[in-house]
Amino acid sequence: MLRPDYESILTNPSLPSLPTVALEVLDLASREDVDLGDFERTIECDQAMSVRILRAVNSSYYGLGRRCGSIRQAVSYLGIQTVKSLVLGFSLERAMDFGDDEITFDFTSYWRRGFITASAARALSGECSQVDTEEAFIAGLIHDIGMVGAWRVHGDRYLQMIDMSHGDDLDLINIERRVLDIDHPKLGSAMAEFWRLPSDIVDSISRHHDDPGSMGSDDEMARVLRLAVMVVDFLEQDESSTISDIQDIESRAFEWFGVDREGLVRLIESIVDDAGDMAGALRIDAGRMPPVEAILHRARRLIEDIPGHEEIQIDNSHQDSIDPVTGLPGRDALVSDLESCFRTTRCSKGDLGSASISLLLIGIDDVRRINEDLGDLGGDGVLSHVADTIREVTDSTSGTVGVYRFVGAEIVIILRGKDETETIDLGESIRRFIAHKPVRIDGRDGESDFLTVTTTTGIGFHGFGENHHATETPDALLRAAMCAVTVGRRAGGDRIIFHDENDERNIRLA
Known part of the structure; x- marks a missing residue:
């Protein structure tokens, strides 16, 4: 129920x-029993919208192997949520x-910040099994929609408030509350609720500037958006960034x-490029993206200035091996074994077959719906x-180095001596x-049922020879597989994507 003073x-x-x-x-996308025909026909009623969607779907951002010629094909390739x-x-x-x-809101900066936040939120949601990646993207894209609403209602008066805040979000919120008796996160949340967006999106927009310490383990979407906003705040700062940031x-x-x-460094590297590519695919002017290399240099310099940072050890005592x-085995064992594989590979380049390393990252589809x-x-x-099934197959597969729980609902296999x-x-x-x-599965009602599960697999490959470029580090190999999984999920899941260093798009359907 919306507050009366918002009406x-x-x-x-x-x-x-x-x-x-x-x-x-x-409304259609929110229904469990949505009729795909109704969904497609609704979009096709708006011819201009249909043209823009097909233009975006056929852009290099989505990297489809074949041209998409209809809304039906777009839904088939990318899924309902992405098209939504x-x-x-x-x-x-x-x-x-x-x-x-005459008096204009800075929409270029608004869209730049929206796309980067959306990209960061979608990337972080991949680390969190309870959050839908496309809902995270939408929350990031419109998290500051309340600022647009406040400007439309109050005009130049609101632009003056923005100027008075000097780019400090908390100062702006305090000014909004004092002058307007409402702040832009609450207004944006009310607008999202008015548009009947999912409750997780509504709640996260309302809290995207809240104290991070107030967010519990059940507030996963709010955490995703809050951290995405923190990352974007850092990206848009100049040399005023501090160690505490x-x-x-x-x-x-x-x-x-x-x-x-x-x-975290990999996340920062990927989200700015992804945001720029997405803005280009949608043909929305988001201006110049922040300079990634300069930002990473600044971040590394700040980390080096942290007193005793060399001795900092992450406390994993709460995690079992x-x-x-x-x-x-968990992520620590995965990293250790992968680094060991790379060390031994450097000593065996003469034997090109044994020098290859394959990494398969297997993610369960529709985890949020399952939960x-x-x-x-x-x-x-x-x-x-799924883990038992993977073990059953790999136990009889030569060259298997190990099978590991990665993050969320993802499992990794490392292989040695296998070709593509x-x-x-x-x-x-x-x-x-x-x-x-x-x-x-035993459901909440105590009754058993059978569930068909699908997975999306991303493959990273480290090999030598005239047809290969060696992936130079364990991190790069893991990142290649993660990138491939992301592409596979965007395309609807239930498939295998091979990250190919020789392909200009770096991915291909396996």
Whole structure:
């Protein structure tokens, strides 16, 4: 229920409003029994929207192997949730086209910040099994929509408030509360609720500037968006960044999502490029993206200035060496074994066959839906079943170095001495074996049921010879597999994606 004092703002004719097509698409996408035909026909009613979606889907950002010629194919290739995100992005841009107002809101900066936050939120949601990646993207994209709403209602008065805050978000919120009796996170949340967006998105927008210490383990979407905003704040700062800024981000990333220092650097490297590519695919002017290399240099310099940083050890005493759900070694063992493989490979380049290293990153599809339908115990049962199935296949596979629990609902296999074809064949065998072996699950009501599970596998390959470029580090190999999984999930899941250093897009359908 919306607060009564918000009603006058939300019903103000100056406020951005979503077109009927977008509202209908959001409503259809939220239904468990959505009719794909209705979903497609609703989008096709807006010809301009359809053209923009197809143009975006066929861009290099999505890297499809074949050209998409219809909304039906777009839904088939990318899935309902991704297409919904495109519809919302295009609709918001259209809703914010206010012509040549003399007093203008800085939409270029708004979209730049929105795309980077969306990219960061989607990347972080991959570390969190309870958060849908596309919902995280939407939350990031529109997290500051309340600022647009406040400007439309209050005009130049609100622009003066922005100037008075000198770029400090908390100062702006205090000014908003004092002058308007509402702040932009609360207004944005009310707008999202008015548009009938999912409750997780509504709540996270409301809290995206809250004290991180106030967010518990059940507030996963709020944590994802809050950390994404913290990362973007750092990216947009100049030399005024302090040690405490990077320390706070680093500690929250590890505490909330198990992302260590190197993982955080990889995140920063990837999100700016991803945001720029996404803005280009949607043809929305987001201006110049922050300079990644300069930002990383600044971050590393600040880390080096942390007193005693060389001696800092991450406390893993609360983590068992064997994952209790799957019975598999955890991430520390994975990193250690992968580094060992690279060390021995450097000594055996003369034997090109034995020098190859393959890494398969296997992620369970639709984890959030599984957990919502079956509860955490049911989700753990699915993960345990998948782990057992993978072990069953790899136990009889020569060259298997190990099988490991990675993060969330993802499992990693390391292989030695396998070529590309052998690696892909093994991945396909595992994918089919899991899909054709339903898992028996005890639901919340105490009754048992059988569930068919699908997976998306990303493959990174380290090899030598005239057809290969050696992936130079263990981190690069793992990052290649993670990139491939992301591409596979964007394309709808239930597939294998091979990260190919020779391909100009770096990925291909296996």
